[in-house]
Amino acid sequence: MNQTQAKSGMKVISAFTVLCGLLVVPFGLPSNWAIADDKQPKLDENPAVVLDVVRLKKSDVTESSGLAVSNVGKNRWWTHNDSGNKSYLYAVDNRGKATGRCRLKGIENKDWEDMASFVHDGYPRLLVADSGNNLHKRKSIELYLLDEPNPDKKTDQKRVQVLHVTFPDQPRDCEAIAVDTERQKVVLITKGKLPYAVVYTIDLPKRNSRPAGDTEKIVAQKATTLSIPMVSGMDIDSKNGDVWIVNYFQAFHFKRTANDQKLSEQFAKLPQIYSLPNWKQVEAVAVDQQHQVWITSEGKSPPLGRLRLTRPSPTNASSTVNE
Template identity: 30%
Template sequence: MVERFVYGITALPFLIGTLVSGNAMGGDVVTRFEDPAIVESSGLAVVDGLLVTTNDSGDSGRIFAVDPSNGQTAGVTSWSADPTDVEALAPAGGGEVWVGDIGDNLAKRDSVSVARVPIGRQDADVDVPSYELLYPDGPRDAESLLADPATGRLYVISKGVLGGAVYAAPERLSPRKPNQLQEIGPVLGIATDAAFFPDGRHIIVRNYSQAAVYSWPNLEEVGRFGLPQQEQGEGVAVAADGTIYVSSEGIRAPVLRISLPAAVRRAMRPQPTSTPSPDSASPSPSPSPSPTLPPGTRQGRELPEAAPEDRSAWGWALGGVLGLGIVIVVARALRPR
């Protein structure tokens, strides 16, 4: 109980800093999760025109495929009787999703796991293999799972208060032995979900009130912006046409469609390649091809200038002051008497 309390109050100042910094984007309500069984939606994916979600800890292992035209559940796939803490989904292709049993609020789990589960417009009870994942530096809480649209490789993002970290799973997962994760770079703190864009060149990571777009695979931040106010924003998904959806926990929670700020959209555009003029007297020698950089490499990249409203630091200052006060109170409360 004391551990959970300390964890919560430690995160509080950073949550406050997140909530009060930056300007919020508007969002259009696409639908609502009308199924009364969807009460703690904690992951979101778009598969074959369906909005796919799952409840987090406390529910059985089941995935809901929701028709966006009316918010009704079109099919439920049950894949596990007793998962530990399901928190995330990622498209797997072929009418399937990866489901991540990766939550670990107190960072005590020896390992976490993922499974590939079919979904669709019908109810199903399936028996699928589970793949065990191990962090290289001890247990981590996480709520974000990514699947590279080009390679299918999985990535987990930790929910760190001071900042999240992206961990790569092996290219081929083994169902017979633990799969070692590899840390490849930092991202937004308190991350609650993430998704690839269809081009495979960018990802979006969200927390309760903000989202950040990163180039892939070098994880340079392209831009950061506020999200619409939600009860407890947990999900983000990007459809095949690039449409971004965000979701929240709660009964009849709305699913919102959002647009990226213009500056972020511009920064995501492919850089034009210059071609020599046909009538050039002496064409320049062709440059040597750039090496392919591994995930997390930041060589030769420069961040775009952030908008003034996105650079406000007073929220973090307020959070820091409150955090200092909280630490003093906790220290006194836990002092032996």
């Protein structure tokens, strides 16, 4: 092992030690996980943690496992249900009201786990990740790319790019996907019970309008590893390149400090860590055009809310700093 490798190893060990100490604190699962959906437990709306909380009522969303901010409509979000549901994307507004939906024709929802919105060559686009693989039986995962439809209408989308993605070492369970338009990469992070996650990337493909069924096979490339367990969602701030990752308890903010910074270098820095509200199961995160970070959760009439990224002033608990 040379000197550079030794220093790199010490950084990994240091990050692992610090993060493990922070992550092991919550020994139990959130208390309301054991409550049946139809009982509608009181929603945690602690303003020190989450703001602007609404429920996605009067919609068909019952297992929100992906979230993306619209680049077509103002105050619109896209989400979708988990495995075994219809191949629909659902649009909602900032009051939780359903505004539209898009059906991906010819596409199956095997285990949709995440989605992302981005602008590519001037076109607002969406990516949907059929990437769940809890039992590690799937030899490949599927990524679907499409032009973002009008979030205020009901539409059918026939033109979908289909990517069959395999991992270079072994089948992986992956619930966190994001698009890095600066580096022209799609970033994928694996999910595991131990504080160990593998980061992979693929090249962001050129936009085309081929019909569903016309597929491309791609092998992901390993980029680095992270000391975070149970990674359930990710998004990248399109304005500054910051990466946001969530698991069931916390959000991790990895800042990008230079335009030419490598992804592995960005992830080598210790992140800022934020607590999440005590919701059933946070599986999705999305960053809007004003750098605000939104999350949603599984469950009936799932909540949507904005993470509080500042803390109350110690001299005046009712005031906020830079809020």
